[in-house]
Amino acid sequence: MTPARAARAVPSSGVFWILVVLVVLIAAFGVILPADTFLSTFNAQTVAGDASVILILAAGSTLVIISGGLDLSIGSVMTFAAVASALVMKEIVTEPGQHELIGALAGLGVGVASGVAWGAINGALIAFARLPPFVVTLGSLGAALGAARLLSGGANVSGAPPEVQERIGLATVAGVPVPFVIAACLVLACGFLLARTRYGEHTYLIGSNEEAARRGGIAIRRHLFLLYALSGALSGCAGLIEVARFAVASVSTGHTTELIAAIAAVVIGGASLTGGVGIISGTVVGVFIPVVLANGLLIGGVERFWQDVVVGAILVAAVWFDQWRRSQEAREH
Amino acid sequence: MLPNSEAAPAALELRGIRKSFGQVEALRGVDLDIARGEVHAVMGDNGAGKSTLLKVAAGVVRPDEGAIRMDGEHIEFGSPIDARRAGIETVYQDLALADDRSCVANVYVGREIVRRGPLGLIGVLDRGTMALRTRDAFEGLSVPVRDVERPVRLLSGGQRQGVAIARAAIWAETLVLLDEPTAALGVRQRAAVDSLIQNLRSRNFGVMLISHDVPQVLQIADRVTVLRLGENAGTRTRGEVDATWIVNAMVGAAA
Numbered sequence: 351m352t353p354a355r356a357a358r359a360v361p362s363s364g365v366f367w368i369l370v371v372l373v374v375l376i377a378a379f380g381v382i383l384p385a386d387t388f389l390s391t392f393n394a395q396t397v398a399g400d401a402s403v404i405l406i407l408a409a410g411s412t413l414v415i416i417s418g419g420l421d422l423s424i425g426s427v428m429t430f431a432a433v434a435s436a437l438v439m440k441e442i443v444t445e446p447g448q449h450e451l452i453g454a455l456a457g458l459g460v461g462v463a464s465g466v467a468w469g470a471i472n473g474a475l476i477a478f479a480r481l482p483p484f485v486v487t488l489g490s491l492g493a494a495l496g497a498a499r500l501l502s503g504g505a506n507v508s509g510a511p512p513e514v515q516e517r518i519g520l521a522t523v524a525g526v527p528v529p530f531v532i533a534a535c536l537v538l539a540c541g542f543l544l545a546r547t548r549y550g551e552h553t554y555l556i557g558s559n560e561e562a563a564r565r566g567g568i569a570i571r572r573h574l575f576l577l578y579a580l581s582g583a584l585s586g587c588a589g590l591i592e593v594a595r596f597a598v599a600s601v602s603t604g605h606t607t608e609l610i611a612a613i614a615a616v617v618i619g620g621a622s623l624t625g626g627v628g629i630i631s632g633t634v635v636g637v638f639i640p641v642v643l644a645n646g647l648l649i650g651g652v653e654r655f656w657q658d659v660v661v662g663a664i665l666v667a668a669v670w671f672d673q674w675r676r677s678q679e680a681r682e683h
Numbered sequence: 684m685l686p687n688s689e690a691a692p693a694a695l696e697l698r699g700i701r702k703s704f705g706q707v708e709a710l711r712g713v714d715l716d717i718a719r720g721e722v723h724a725v726m727g728d729n730g731a732g733k734s735t736l737l738k739v740a741a742g743v744v745r746p747d748e749g750a751i752r753m754d755g756e757h758i759e760f761g762s763p764i765d766a767r768r769a770g771i772e773t774v775y776q777d778l779a780l781a782d783d784r785s786c787v788a789n790v791y792v793g794r795e796i797v798r799r800g801p802l803g804l805i806g807v808l809d810r811g812t813m814a815l816r817t818r819d820a821f822e823g824l825s826v827p828v829r830d831v832e833r834p835v836r837l838l839s840g841g842q843r844q845g846v847a848i849a850r851a852a853i854w855a856e857t858l859v860l861l862d863e864p865t866a867a868l869g870v871r872q873r874a875a876v877d878s879l880i881q882n883l884r885s886r887n888f889g890v891m892l893i894s895h896d897v898p899q900v901l902q903i904a905d906r907v908t909v910l911r912l913g914e915n916a917g918t919r920t921r922g923e924v925d926a927t928w929i930v931n932a933m934v935g936a937a938a
Binding site for chain 2 (some may be wrong): 362433442546547548552554555558559561562563565566567569626627
């Protein structure tokens with residue numbers, strides 16, 4: 351198959367090819383790494399757990415990127431939501447076993463609500479003030495992280511009720527980690543929204559040709575506002591998953607690795623940064639490429655920070671490949 | 684009862700339309716009317732005001748002065764949506780197609796059909812019905828596209844024009860406005876679009892056809908209006924019109 355031919359095959363069977371890459375990656379690590387380390391039930395659970403946060407962020411980013419936008423604030427908003435919910439839970443559950451359910455529910459509410467709030471700020475500035483998504487969400491990337499550190503006094507917030515970690519963060523259902531189950535539900539909901547509903551179709555139309563969408567009578571401002579609010583809500587959920595898994599809300603990194611991995615996953619999955627194209631199933635496979643790579647490298651004894659280097663490189667490579675593929679397609683017409 | 688002395692009022696009447704953009708007077712009191720089942724071509728040199736006149740009829744541009752009537756009734760368009768509600772569909776030169784989406788999605792932009800029952804309440808699309816109706820409409824109009832699920836980006840220029848015109852025909856009730864529909868097409872594709880336009884006429888739509896193409900206009904227009912410097916330079920019906928008259932009217936030479 352010539353490269354141009356391979357490129358032509360990708361848009362129609364894109365998910366299949368990424369799946370092939372993923373399987374090759376898993377097989378390679380399986381062969382290279384010592385038996386019962388990489389290919390073990392325990393490690394599969396670890397990978398699923400690690401993937402859950404990125405899956406949630408990437409599902410939101412798939413919608414945003416298909417609309418022709420971008421949300422760089424997802425890692426910071428996730429951090430903010432994690433801190434806010436951890437603080438609320440700590441405040442309510444002063445002694446173990448006391449008000450744990452109320453505390454957990456309040457933490458859930460505050461986490462999602464703070465995500466929606468940041469998303470609504472992004473959405474208002476993008477949809478109504480007509481500012482570029484890149485600038486707006488770069489600004490809120492900084493602002494949300496700063497606000498999270500102000501809330502926490504610059505330190506990580508621990509002290510979330512252990513029940514939350516036991517029952518959700520570290521729990522499994524039929525061997526599958528609960529965070530992964532939650533992520534899968536959210537991803538399925540986003541996939542349904544995108545593929546089956548009017549809102550999803552409008553998202554594609556706006557990303558493909560905003561002027562055509564406007565002339566067709568689609569309320570673009572309202573649509574985009576809701577879209578960024580949804581992305582914020584999903585970031586909030588990702589923050590809650592983090593608190594549930596580790597019982598700590600970390601403010602040290604602002605989750606830039608997760609941000610980059612999520613956007614890389616969307617692009618690997620076949621979405622175009624110019625909008626109008628993308629599919630949730632592609633994103634799902636796309637998420638596992640950086641996650642499996644990071645996991646394999648870690649088990650192989652490569653220093654943890656290489657993970658960031660590798661994920662960053664994957665993002666750039668995926669965008670490069672996408673551009674090349676599109677130029678090949680354009681040449682054929 | 685009113686005496687039935689005159690013919691029915693035109694589907695669209697534009698009377699004394701004036702529009703200035705800053706110092707530039709794009710339209711200086713233009714009259715035009717279009718009947719149902721009529722292809723009314725509007726010709727003129729660049730800057731003669733053709734596109735502005737189309738935009739007035741499409742609700743994109745609000746005239747400074749003048750009246751718009753549909754079937755004799757006074758009407759005002761505050762936006763393109765108003766014109767659409769009044770039964771006027773417009774095919775712009777850029778076609779306004781979402782290239783990444785299918786023909787069906789493009790036909791139904793902003794007017795998607797949702798399923799009946801509770802699924803419809805959450806906005807679940809009825810893709811089957813939309814595809815079926817698009818296929819029927821394309822067949823009825825002889826749009827040369829077989830696979831309505833194909834993304835528009837994979838279609839030829841003539842097919843894309845066909846999708847845009849079919850979309851207008853599906854949603855229009857009285858009028859279809861076409862802005863230079865064949866400007867970028869080859870000979871064979873032009874012929875396909877011309878027969879689409881004639882098809883619109885046979886379905887009793889009024890058609891406003893903005894065109895530069897003298898042979899096309901002579902072949903398919905029932906009436907021709909020439910604009911020059913924002914004013915009517917004359918309107919003639921088929922049979923009275925020839926290429927010399929059109930060209931003379933366009934450049935302002937005495938007939």
